[in-house]
Amino acid sequence: MVTIWDVAKDCNVSKSTVSLVINNSDAVKLETKLKVLESIKKLGYVPNMAARELQTKVKNILGMVFLVNEATQKSYSFDSVTETLFYDIFTGISSHLKDTDYGLLSERYAADGSENLPNLIKNKRVDGVFIIGGLFHDEFIQQLQEQKIPAVIVGRLVPGVDSVAPNVTNAIYLGTKHLLETGHRNIVFINGPEKAQASKGKLTGFNKALAEFERDVDSAVVFTDYTGNAGFRAMRELWDSGKHPDAVIAASDGIAVGAMRYLYEQKIRIPEDISIIGYEQSIISEHAIPALTTMDINKELMGQKASEMLMHRIQNPDGNIVHHTFETSIVLRDSVKNRG
Known part of the structure; x- marks a missing residue:
């Protein structure tokens, strides 16, 4: 087995110099570094990572x-x-x-x-x-x-x-603003868990968009978990309570798809009867039927x-x-x- 000593002998440098090159140190001249790297390649030397960790305390x-x-x-x-x-x-x-x-x-x-x-x-x-x-x-x-x-x-x-x-606040603000600009006047926000920090920021964005709009809008906010089943239940409870919005904005794509499943089972058409926007830009938003408009959070x-x-x-x-x-x-x- 080729050792670090073999590499040092081959290119006529010290073991510590080879070690510095392996650790990509700037303390070695470029000419020497290239000579050591060429020797490592020629001899097929593979550094012992366990030993390296003991010496440098770096696990990589x-x-x-x-x-x-x-x-x-x-x-x-x-x-x-x-x-x-x-x-x-x-x-x-x-x-x-x-x-x-x-x-x-x-x-x-x-x-x-x-x-x-x-x-x-x-x-x-x-x-x-x-x-x-x-x-x-x-x-x-x-x-x-x-x-x-x-x-x-x-x-x-x-x-x-x-x-x-x-920017969770701006994301929900932009989504809600889009619903308002496309003529929706009865909007429900299905938010995440009420105590979550992100939910507070998202709610601020929702309220900001409503406050800037100059016409009367019916709105409601419900809080739930970030799961498809939670979105399904939230949508069902809204509908059963007599709240029939013309648009929903959800705090995650998972919540949105859960709400869409309930609407599908009730034969409520999307977007003809109700529009819906998600949040995340995930693979499930493109796979949903219809494909889900959503907020891209990068x-x-x-x-x-x-x-x-x-x-x-x-x-x-x-x-x-x-x-x-x-x-x-x-x-x-x-x-x-x-x-x-």
Whole structure:
């Protein structure tokens, strides 16, 4: 087996110089670096990553923690949160890391307020971590900070921690404004859980659009979970109560598709009888029938930005905390009718 000593002997340099080249140090002259890299290639040397970690205390592994309601629940169940958000953010993260030495570990985790942390953090298996999703309590962030591990929150801005999130207020504002501009006058907002931080921001956007409109509009807000079944139940309860809106805007694509299933079962046509707008821009919005108009929150770009931020935090552990907000846009499909 070829060793680091063989490489050093072949190109007439010290073992420490070879080690510096392997670790991509700037302390080695370019001419020497190229000579060492050529020798590594010629001899077929493969660095011992375990030994490297012992020497440098760098694992070259980053963690992705997907925050869920229940860690054991199937992600494709109608009564669970669709995990398209996680996948698309992961795509952005991995695309930014493709030219680096970092690999990725992932863990689904329910931040239920207990003193436990995800295993990949608790067992110090990673050099840094992405926390994806907003389903956590303040205690979770406090425990995370106590671990002193570089971290970026993706999906919610959090004081004291690097974080990146969409402008949830503007997203629902733009969606509601579109419904008003297309002649809808009886609009229901099916929001997420009432206590969730994102739900408060989304409600602000809904009310802002209504306040700016100069005509009378009937409106209502209901709160539910981010699942298809929750959207189904919310739509059923609205209809059974006698509330028959001409448009619905939902706090997630999953909620929107659940509401669409109820309307389909009642033979209520979309968009002829009622228009509907989702939130996320996920694969299910294009697969819905009719294709769902939705708010694009730039998930892949958030993942790329989060990766950039975590790399910077690892290299600059004492730098200023960074918060980044992504603006959103509407993706027009077939689920909204112009009633003007």
